[in-house]
Amino acid sequence: MELRTAILSDLVKHKEMGILQSEIESHFGFSRAHVSETLSILVSEGKVIERMEGKLLKRVWLTEFYPYPISGTIRIAMLASSEYVPFLASALSVCAENKITLRFRILKSAYDVMDSLISGSSEIALAPFYSQIVYSIVTRKIKILSSIASGGSSVFTNEESLQSNIGTSDTSTMILLSRTFMKSLEKNVEVYDDPHSAIASFESGKLKFITIWEPFCTVLRKKGKYMEQLKYEEALGDIPCCASSYRINASAADGKLFREIVNEYGKLIKDGMTSTKLGEAIEIMSKEMGIQQEIISESLKSYRFLEGVDRELLMRYMDVLKIPVSMSSIEDMFP
Known part of the structure; x- marks a missing residue:
């Protein structure tokens, strides 16, 4: 197997753990020089990221699994749902204005989305409120940024x-x-x-x-x-289906950017979905999900899009989940 292909395949398996360069050398039996040259090419193409551990060891990740912030980049993890189209459109708009690169991944399960956020390979998670609440209570490492929608x-x-x-x-x-x-x-x-x-x-x-x-x-x-x-x-009823969230250790700059995205999202909802980025977001989701753009556009009518989070409504949701929790614990879920 070609070394390039072997490295990329192995990095997929290791996800946020990454691989030491020395492990690549020993595992595949290639010389240090050949491994270094191949990794340099992959880094230049933006496919992998390297990071020194101490003075001698170098760890490598696929860019999509890199568990540390990437300068000038915001990464969003989400499920395959048209519910996230308006939020994605808002993120595209704000990131373009701030000359920030927006990367996103559509993952298979809510577990994967939330684990991506906790591990550091995503800055924002778009996932069911159910999952957001459970992870917030159990890990105490995330904050809920906004509601997304109910219905759908x-x-x-x-x-x-x-x-x-x-x-x-x-x-x-x-x-x-x-x-x-x-x-x-x-x-x-x-x-x-x-x-x-x-x-x-x-x-x-x-x-x-x-x-x-x-x-x-x-x-x-x-x-x-x-x-x-x-x-x-x-x-x-009106209980939100999904929400957006971020890690509590996000930088002040990222926190400011997240608030801008939520403000833009609120404006988009109030203005009747007239963002110039909405069509771009629909096109992106269409390609990722294998669903016609017309279907995605029509499906947006099934949602009641929301920005804020009603704490009393959230308490009712906790009753539905049969999770006993105090109002102070609910307040701790938010910035």
Whole structure:
């Protein structure tokens, strides 16, 4: 295997841990000079980042997994959801104004998104409120920046399926919606990470029910053959589905930039989604998710976009989660 390919493949496996250059040399059996030359090329291409550990050791990471701040760059981790389009548009706008490079990653699960934030490989996490709250309480290392939206998810039924099970993502609002619909999650629950494969299982009859979010709800509605049994707002009302968050050890400069993004997001919501960056954000998400831009644009109508966080509403959400918590603990989740 070519050394370049071998290094990149191995770095994917090691994620935020990275690899020592000496480990690359010993593991793949190449000379120090050849490894150094290959790494220099990868660094110049922006694919990897190197960092000295002490005076002699050098550790290497894929840029997307680098667990330290990158000068002039803000990284956002998120799930594959059209709910994040307006926030992404706001981030694109603010970063362009400040000549900041914006990188983003769409990850498979809420766990992955939140772990990315905690590890340092992302500055902002866009994830279900459920996950944000759990990580905030358990780690005490993150602060919730803003709400994103409520609504935008539903339970669908495939009447032709002979099964009695439901497909849902885990550690997310989907699991709450599934619990409301099924009454119990003790059996007949199939947890998925990939919404595309989950929809394929649903349409083939392997799943009787599916709890899914936008833009995948719009995809199923347009099929015209699946019954929409329960909508988010019918089960959870105005409780926010998702939120944005950041690490408490963020720099003052980053904190200022985050506030600018949230202010821009609030302005975008109030102005009726008229940002020039909205189309760019839709195009980006379309390519990443493999969903037509028209579908993503239409799916935005399913959400009630929010900026602030109502503390009393959040207390009600904690009751839904069955997590006993004081108002002071809730206040600690915010800057």
